[in-house]
Amino acid sequence: MKVHNLLEDLVLKTVDDLFDEEELNGRQGFCTCHQCRLDVMCYVLNRLTPQYTVSGRGLAHLLADYRDQLQTTADLVALVNRGIQTVSATMRPQFAHDGQIAASEAALPDGPLWSFPVIEGRVLNGATFEPVSGVSVALLREGKLAPMIDRNWQNPYPVSDHTAGSFYFWPSPAQATRPEETMTFDFELSIATQEYETLHHFFKIELTSERTYSGSLHYHRAFKTDNLVLFPRGSSEELTG
Numbered sequence: 747m748k749v750h751n752l753l754e755d756l757v758l759k760t761v762d763d764l765f766d767e768e769e770l771n772g773r774q775g776f777c778t779c780h781q782c783r784l785d786v787m788c789y790v791l792n793r794l795t796p797q798y799t800v801s802g803r804g805l806a807h808l809l810a811d812y813r814d815q816l817q818t819t820a821d822l823v824a825l826v827n828r829g830i831q832t833v834s835a836t837m838r839p840q841f842a843h844d845g846q847i848a849a850s851e852a853a854l855p856d857g858p859l860w861s862f863p864v865i866e867g868r869v870l871n872g873a874t875f876e877p878v879s880g881v882s883v884a885l886l887r888e889g890k891l892a893p894m895i896d897r898n899w900q901n902p903y904p905v906s907d908h909t910a911g912s913f914y915f916w917p918s919p920a921q922a923t924r925p926e927e928t929m930t931f932d933f934e935l936s937i938a939t940q941e942y943e944t945l946h947h948f949f950k951i952e953l954t955s956e957r958t959y960s961g962s963l964h965y966h967r968a969f970k971t972d973n974l975v976l977f978p979r980g981s982s983e984e985l986t987g
């Protein structure tokens with residue numbers, strides 16, 4: 747059984763639609779880079795009560811179900827617009843915000859490649875089930891830090907207060923030998939801090955290789971990891987004896 751936050755689908759779709767529209771027409775003049783997109787998504791999700799449901803019920807049901815909570819989708823659009831204003835006013839200076847892959851850093855492979863999805867997840871405190879902040883999450887592949895697609899993405903990722911325990915990675919594509927091949931990639935997430943027990947979380951992503959790099963970010967194919975649960979050091983002694 748998969749439990750899923752349905753509101754998230756609606757938020758991601760609404761943010762994507764508004765950003766895609768802005769990218770095409772540029773009427774409002776806000777930054778449409780992927781980091782700002784993610785920041786706005788986080789802003790909105792952190793201000794709505796999650797609505798969990800068993801997966802299998804889609805977006806169509808959601809609109810009907812949440813008519814009470816969000817009187818119209820216009821309410822959500824208003825919240826997204828507030829998010830855009832806030833994110834624009836506090837744009838992170840360390841990011842390029844140019845929406846372009848920096849060629850020198852990305853080193854995209856020529857020819858067929860494995861294009862990784864955005865990998866996202868959340869860090870929770872196992873004692874309180876509150877989101878954790880002030881820790882760094884490292885994404886490893888083949889025992890090394892996985893290179894990110896450009897300098898807008900950080901690995902290790904510093905989990906801060908304003909992302910409510912969430913982290914995001916977008917690994918750089920890897921060279922494939924031919925298109926239409928299927929392969930499974932092993933990843934590890936690791937968190938090492940003074941405060942919490944060290945955590946290692948392993949997962950796999952299956953990909954089909956692509957002929958060339960399409961260059962666009964598909965939020966809808968984001969890969970979500972299980973929640974990472976950290977336990978304060980010393981709290982599990984009674985279990986491990």
Ligand SMILES: [Zn+2]
Binds near residue numbers: 779783843844
């Ligand atoms: Zn930006």
